[in-house]
Amino acid sequence: MRLIWTTILAFFLSNGVLAQDSAKNQLYSLFEAKAELQKQERGDTPFPASTEGDFIQQAADRQQLLQQLQAIDRDALSEADQVNYDIFAFILSDEIAAVTFKSYLIPFNAEGGFYNRLRARGSFRNSDDFDRYHKSLRAFPAFLNDNIQLLEQGIKEGIIAPRVIAKNYEVLIAPYRSSDPVINPLFGPYVKERPASISASDWKAIRSQGEDLIRQQVLPAYAKLHSFMQETYLPKSRTTVGISEIPNGKAYYEQRIRHFTTLNMTPEEVFQTGQKEVARIRSEMEQIIRDVDFEGSFADFLTFLRTDPQFYAKTPRDLLKEASYFAKKIDGKMPLYFEKLPRLTYGDEPVPAAIAPNYTGGRYSPGSIRRHRAGQYWVNTYKLGSRPLYVLPALTLHEAVPGHHLQMALAEEQESGPEFRRSYYISAFGEGWALYTEFLGVEMGIYETPYEHFGRMTYEMWRACRLVVDVGMHYKGWTRQEALDFLSSNTALSMHECNTEIDRYIGWPGQAVSYKIGELTIRRLRQEAEETLGDKFDLRAFHQRILETGSVPLFVLEDKLKRMINDQQQTEGSK
Numbered sequence: 001m002r003l004i005w006t007t008i009l010a011f012f013l014s015n016g017v018l019a020q021d022s023a024k025n026q027l028y029s030l031f032e033a034k035a036e037l038q039k040q041e042r043g044d045t046p047f048p049a050s051t052e053g054d055f056i057q058q059a060a061d062r063q064q065l066l067q068q069l070q071a072i073d074r075d076a077l078s079e080a081d082q083v084n085y086d087i088f089a090f091i092l093s094d095e096i097a098a099v100t101f102k103s104y105l106i107p108f109n110a111e112g113g114f115y116n117r118l119r120a121r122g123s124f125r126n127s128d129d130f131d132r133y134h135k136s137l138r139a140f141p142a143f144l145n146d147n148i149q150l151l152e153q154g155i156k157e158g159i160i161a162p163r164v165i166a167k168n169y170e171v172l173i174a175p176y177r178s179s180d181p182v183i184n185p186l187f188g189p190y191v192k193e194r195p196a197s198i199s200a201s202d203w204k205a206i207r208s209q210g211e212d213l214i215r216q217q218v219l220p221a222y223a224k225l226h227s228f229m230q231e232t233y234l235p236k237s238r239t240t241v242g243i244s245e246i247p248n249g250k251a252y253y254e255q256r257i258r259h260f261t262t263l264n265m266t267p268e269e270v271f272q273t274g275q276k277e278v279a280r281i282r283s284e285m286e287q288i289i290r291d292v293d294f295e296g297s298f299a300d301f302l303t304f305l306r307t308d309p310q311f312y313a314k315t316p317r318d319l320l321k322e323a324s325y326f327a328k329k330i331d332g333k334m335p336l337y338f339e340k341l342p343r344l345t346y347g348d349e350p351v352p353a354a355i356a357p358n359y360t361g362g363r364y365s366p367g368s369i370r371r372h373r374a375g376q377y378w379v380n381t382y383k384l385g386s387r388p389l390y391v392l393p394a395l396t397l398h399e400a401v402p403g404h405h406l407q408m409a410l411a412e413e414q415e416s417g418p419e420f421r422r423s424y425y426i427s428a429f430g431e432g433w434a435l436y437t438e439f440l441g442v443e444m445g446i447y448e449t450p451y452e453h454f455g456r457m458t459y460e461m462w463r464a465c466r467l468v469v470d471v472g473m474h475y476k477g478w479t480r481q482e483a484l485d486f487l488s489s490n491t492a493l494s495m496h497e498c499n500t501e502i503d504r505y506i507g508w509p510g511q512a513v514s515y516k517i518g519e520l521t522i523r524r525l526r527q528e529a530e531e532t533l534g535d536k537f538d539l540r541a542f543h544q545r546i547l548e549t550g551s552v553p554l555f556v557l558e559d560k561l562k563r564m565i566n567d568q569q570q571t572e573g574s575k
Contacts, residue, residue, distance in 0.1 A: 023076035046136040050146035059099035101252040105154035109507030114147040137213040141221035163237040165507040243509040256510030262553035267475040274467025316381035326396040339544040342409030346375035356382035364404035386494035390455035403434035411550035426551040432518015458492040466512035
């Protein structure tokens with residue numbers, strides 16, 4: 001594989017070739033080179049390479065790409081390609097940093113990781129579909145073994161996960177360790193009816209082969225992983241929670257903050273921003289409590305919201321119906337606020353049962369118009385007493401429209417630009433946009449009761465608290481309990497959600513701060529545009545400008561929107 005990559009590099013990256021091409025051709029040659037490199041790295045295996053040597057080589061290859069990128073005259077590129085240049089540099093730098101700080105030695109987080117990469121996904125309509133699945137079944141034991149070796153190396157170097165996160169593996173792999181086809185989802189393709197394109201005799205052979213692979217290769221591999229985790233990894237895992245507790249951890253967290261905010265922010269700046277936002281939002285929440293004439297303290301009101309049956313669905317179907325109601329209500333408002341809507345539709349589905357216990361209240365699962373697959377707005381129906389109805393308007397705005405579905409579907413439907421831009425996701429942009437749309441829902445008239453407005457405020461407070469507790473745990477030495485107390489005392493999230501959220505932040509350092517920083521940036525830019533343009537401000541055009549080029553770093557977004565304001569000012573001034 002390295003010999004093939006050397007040939008690719010010689011073709012795409014030769015200084016002699018690049019010098020003869022325009023800056024745009026040079027840039028797009030690098031895009032093609034990286035795409036080819038990734039194809040070679042994966043090869044014909046269903047899972048990515050997972051040895052330390054592979055990661056080190058990948059970082060070296062990306063360093064070479066970055067050096068070639070920096071040799072291109074950025075000023076000679078169009079505005080759109082300068083954005084592509086900046087995002088490509090952002091991607092390469094982060095991929096290099098991930099190896100520099102050896103993040104691959106902790107290949108999982110609170111919601112899963114390498115051990116649940118094997119899934120019976122997609123349709124199983126013909127023998128080719130089953131051949132691909134059987135290939136994955138055969139390859140998975142070696143993939144697990146490679147990752148066990150990474151975990152062993154992490155133990156030696158002190159780069160090891162907190163126990164509170166590491167122990168989650170057990171419940172997450174429990175269904176996949178079962179030999180019962182009713183329980184283990186890996187048997188799923190074989191318990192369905194025979195596909196019409198497969199004969200009865202072939203179907204019998206396919207089922208036998210697949211079930212044998214699961215029982216004879218996959219289940220023993222899971223048993224080996226379970227023994228390793230119980231006997232070796234968990235006893236040596238950390239009782240502390242912050243990433244700063246591992247070697248070079250503080251520097252790594254500082255890099256994570258720069259990556260997830262896409263701004264040159266320090267952890268301390270993030271922390272201070274969070275404290276200010278918590279104070280502002282708290283005062284607005286207390287005003288709502290006064291408006292509903294509630295007699296009692298803030299803590300009493302949170303207890304009321306967490307325990308009163310009126311705020312909770314009785315069945316999973318009731319919860320999904322309520323979510324669907326808000327989704328359709330929002331759909332009807334969309335043309336008033338957006339110039340362009342995507343062709344791709346979306347549906348409302350429960351979070352898959354295998355991952356629901358440790359999952360968030362809801363999430364968006366991207367679809368693809370090219371693959372004829374709708375997007376899915378997932379709502380967690382596990383433990384209904386922890387899924388309050390008053391947060392559903394904000395959740396729907398965030399995860400479905402105008403949040404993640406709108407943003408991601410429009411990004412995929414871009415007709416120009418490099419292929420990687422259609423699917424690449426920058427958290428500060430995507431999550432910042434989705435949180436901004438919760439605020440936009442007020443203008444759209446989506447919130448119907450004071451409790452739903454309080455639900456929106458508790459979601460905004462939740463994201464503001466993230467700035468405090470993420471930095472607190474990963475940089476300032478906070479304990480898990482300190483972070484949990486801060487989150488639970490300031491939001492109306494259920495205690496189950498507070499616990500799963502804190503664990504999520506522990507396992508994914510820095511990501512949680514991207515939401516609020518992104519939202520604050522978009523709201524600030526909108527305010528600047530409104531104040532500068534006055535009655536010439538067009539909200540639909542403003543939204544279109546944000547979404548038209550897909551996911552971008554906040555420094556790029558700020559540049560774009562300020563150019564839009566200046567261009568409109570000049571146009572109006574020349575009339």
